[in-house]
Amino acid sequence: MSSCNYELIKDGWFREINDKSFPGQGLELKVEKVLYHSESEFQDILVFQSATYGNVLVLDGIVQATERDEFAYQEMITHIPLYAHRNPRNVLIVGGGDGGVLREVVKHSCVDKATLVEIDESVIKLAQKYLPGMACAFENEKVQIKLQDGFQFLRDVAEKPEQRYDVIITDSSDPEGPAEAFFQKEYFQLLHSALKEDGVVIAQASENVWLNLDYIRDLVASASSVFARAEYCYTTVPTYTSGQLGLIVCTKTENTNLKHAARHPSDGEQSQMRYYNAQMHSASFVLPTWAHQRIYRP
């Protein structure tokens, strides 16, 4: 590997250790070569070529995506809300500068317009250079990119009912650093204001049932205080700590059943998907008994 004094890499291995979010446990990935490291205006960014997971994007010390397993996250955070909606046409992505969610959104033939709001342009540029398989939809004719704060963007939309969205996907980094505000009640209220009456919202929960169940319970309670329905589901990703990541899905109306696909993928759509399918949609909402009870019967 190239020389690197970045403290998270030692003896040729990247170590994801975080005493606050997941004390006492860690993930290691073998590093072939450091491709990029800097502190942008907003966060610490590391890209390395790993031995067995392809190129890896790390923000503030936490793995965001690897080329080998990124589809599990991108597909589930995108297709769960889009197939839970009967006819999504206008989609907003808050964050998601690596382009992975955008790649999935434009697979839906019914989508006319996909807007991506990313605060940190350097993430987009790095993804285009080092994660080209993810950053492949920025030039798509349906796509609009806004380089600005997602919070402020939503505040502006909330004032203009005609701009509201069918689906909003919050693809933020974890709630320490620039993304902290995405995990609070005010953010759910903004999402609610920016969503059409029959719309669906999804946000990554940054945690999973094994790591911080009480945090998830609080997040679902917070979302439930704003939306008519808020449900927890998850996707499995081997390079996220504990091997899974939670997602929170919400609607404004009681009668939208988020747990089942309202539309099924067409054959053409399904052939482009490696993780999502309609059965997996439903299965991802099924939780172990102890987690279900803690989240839904506090």
Add this chain to the structure above:
Amino acid sequence: MSSCNYELIKDGWFREINDKSFPGQGLELKVEKVLYHSESEFQDILVFQSATYGNVLVLDGIVQATERDEFAYQEMITHIPLYAHRNPRNVLIVGGGDGGVLREVVKHSCVDKATLVEIDESVIKLAQKYLPGMACAFENEKVQIKLQDGFQFLRDVAEKPEQRYDVIITDSSDPEGPAEAFFQKEYFQLLHSALKEDGVVIAQASENVWLNLDYIRDLVASASSVFARAEYCYTTVPTYTSGQLGLIVCTKTENTNLKHAARHPSDGEQSQMRYYNAQMHSASFVLPTWAHQRIYRP
């Protein structure tokens, strides 16, 4: 932590690194104190007290169980075959010396007899000392312990049709070392011979879809060549590499639907289960598209 020159522990962290089974990735657990380390006649055994996962049992360098998350594995490998069966009375556990599966089996009021065949008595004694929450059913009146090779035990049973089992659970360690033979076709044939006509067999697959999909495909194909049905399902366990572990479930008859619970837990049974529930039973068979296609449409 106490002093220890065991090579898998460095700077106070246990590192699970295995270039053969999962090259380029690793799991770390912070060690408070090494409780036990030896090489038994059959394997290298390590027990340590971790910072955040309770006591941890490691065989040949691979985490077998931690007090915090062991129920996810024990419950699923036990309750999937037992609830897929309409009336399991006579249950065999091959391996499982830590006692966790036995603890789950005796929760079923319909089970009359649970036989555990473990080759390595030291695992039982260590579990009784360091994992008492798992090793709590050895004295149960339904339980018989046989300290012998599981393979030979099954060969003997195969000769005596009257001794056949309703459910057989193979709770082995991974297929390097003493458990290697548990992952080959001859073993499935022995299981078939030792099982009643309406019986159900389950074995841990030692891998998951993220790590070694071709190995799983071959294992399912091997089981399918012996049994009328062989299906793959999984459980999530944060301290197993990649966060999940596969299980292979088999029956002799086409008309047993392994994917759904044939009986539901009684209220009394369900109240003792932290992971398993009837919905989770079915969800655990739902696979990501790419994995499903690779396993079932080779």
